[in-house]
Amino acid sequence: MHKICIPRxxxxxxxxxxxxxxxxxxxxxKKPEPVTQFVAGHIVYHVLPTxxxxxxxxxxxxxxxxxxxxxLLPETVAFKDTHYAVVAIADTAFRHCAELYSVALPRTVRSxxxxxxxxxxxxxxxxxxxxxxxxxxxxxxxxxxLDSVTLPxxxxxxxxxxxxxxxxxxxxxxxxxxxxxxPSCFAYCTQLDSLALxxxxxxxxxxxxxxxxxxxxxxxxxxxxxxxxxxxxxCSALRQADLPKTLRTLGESAFEGCKNIESATLGESLVEMxxxxxxxxxxxxxxxxxxxxxxxxxxxxxxxxxxxxxxVQD
Numbered sequence: 001m002h003k004i005c006i007p008r009x010x011x012x013x014x015x016x017x018x019x020x021x022x023x024x025x026x027x028x029x030k031k032p033e034p035v036t037q038f039v040a041g042h043i044v045y046h047v048l049p050t051x052x053x054x055x056x057x058x059x060x061x062x063x064x065x066x067x068x069x070x071x072l073l074p075e076t077v078a079f080k081d082t083h084y085a086v087v088a089i090a091d092t093a094f095r096h097c098a099e100l101y102s103v104a105l106p107r108t109v110r111s112x113x114x115x116x117x118x119x120x121x122x123x124x125x126x127x128x129x130x131x132x133x134x135x136x137x138x139x140x141x142x143x144x145x146l147d148s149v150t151l152p153x154x155x156x157x158x159x160x161x162x163x164x165x166x167x168x169x170x171x172x173x174x175x176x177x178x179x180x181x182x183p184s185c186f187a188y189c190t191q192l193d194s195l196a197l198x199x200x201x202x203x204x205x206x207x208x209x210x211x212x213x214x215x216x217x218x219x220x221x222x223x224x225x226x227x228x229x230x231x232x233x234x235c236s237a238l239r240q241a242d243l244p245k246t247l248r249t250l251g252e253s254a255f256e257g258c259k260n261i262e263s264a265t266l267g268e269s270l271v272e273m274x275x276x277x278x279x280x281x282x283x284x285x286x287x288x289x290x291x292x293x294x295x296x297x298x299x300x301x302x303x304x305x306x307x308x309x310x311x312v313q314d
Contacts, residue, residue, distance in 0.1 A: 038079045039064075045077055046090065056088035056113075059095070068099035075106040089116045091136070098122060105129055112139050114159075121145060128152040135162055137182070144168055147191070151175050158185050160205075167191065170214075174198050181208050183228070190214060193237075197221050204231045206251070213237060220244050227254050229274060236260060245269055245290075250277055259283065266293045273301060280304040288313060 037046045042064070045055040057073065060066055076083050086106055091113035094100060102125040103117070111134035117123060118141040125148075126140070132152040137159040140146060146166050150173040151158075157180045163169060164184050170191040178198050183205035186192060194217040195209075203226040209215060210230055216237040222244050229251030232238065238258045243250070245267035252274030255261060261281045266273075268290035278284055278301060285307045289297070294312070302308055 035080060035082070040077050040079060041074075043067075043071075043073070043077075045079075045084065045086070047084065048087070053082050053084045054087045055084040056090045057086065057093050058090045059093050066099070067094055067097045068101075070102045071100070072104045073106050073109070075108045087111075089113055091115060092118070094120055096120070101125070103127070105132075107131075110134065112136060114138055115141065117143060119143075135159065137161055138164065141165060147171070149173070151178075153177055156180065158182050160184060161187070163189060165189075174201075176200060179203070181205055183207055184210065186212060188212070193217075195219065197224070199223065202226065204228060206230055207233065209235060211235070220247075222246060225249070225269070227251060229253055230256070233257055240264065243267060248272065250274065252276055253279065256280060262286070264288070266290065268292050270296060272296060273298075275300045276303065277301045278305055278308075282306070284308050286311065 035047055044058045044060055046058045048054045048056060073086055076085055085108050087108055087110050089112045092115050094117045095115050096119045100120045100123050104127040107129040109129050110132055114136040115138040118138050121144045123143045124145045129152055131154040133154045138161045140163050141161050142165045144167045147168045148171040153175045155175050155178055160182045161184045163186050165188045167190050169189045170193055176198050179200055179202045181204050184207045187207050187210040190213050192212045193214045196219045199221045201221050201224055206228040207230045209232050211234045213236050215235045216239055220243055223246055224244050225246050226249045230253045232255050233253050234257040236259050238261050240262060241255055241264040243265055246269050247267055248269050249272045250270060253276045256276050256279045259282050262283050263286040266289045270293050273296040282304060284305045287308060287310045289310060290313055
């Protein structure tokens, strides 16, 4: 066996390097901790576990003042030599921010979390990106100063109570992509006066427009197949309900208490009609129905409609 001889000079270099490494503090030999959260421009960002560097906006920390004023969120934010895309608003991120007036979301944002802006009672304006896919439940609940909203393309579902009790909201523009309006989504929006529902809408959830007392006109789309119970209950300014031929389900008390409604139409596809649908619609005078509808109609659906006359279509 051959013996390998290491020159004395090389040994000396090795020992010097080893001593230098041992002399380093332990913290210098550790890998740096990954960044999980940071603050930039008084906004708290949380790093998401995604392949690309991405962050979501989160609520202020206890030692910070709440978000306030007019906020323009950036598309990207830099921290420690890394540029992160701002892609989401976290659950409750701006909740209870009493002095928040407006927020502009960048085009990189894809989702708004549950109760993200709930109870921001001075919030007057929210600007969405052109395309976004998710707005979670209660996101703008009780934003009582919010008066007009244009929702982005890409949304298919509006979740439970998204704009519930937005009492100043008088105009809402819904995207063509929308297929479902969730329960209590616009309940108690008492300034909402007219509504053009998008052509692709399939269902309207329970109490979706409950007590929208200024709502006088609703244009129902041709593909709508379900209106759940109390969906338009106590919409006292509503004048007519021309429901599409595709409607299959009309839930209990769907139009109960719409005391100024004068006419309504029920189409051939209706197979389920709950009790009290038109109860206490005192001014309802004319109901046009397809012959097939007679099998699902009962007196309890029209209690208090003393002026009503029913016309069966040929």
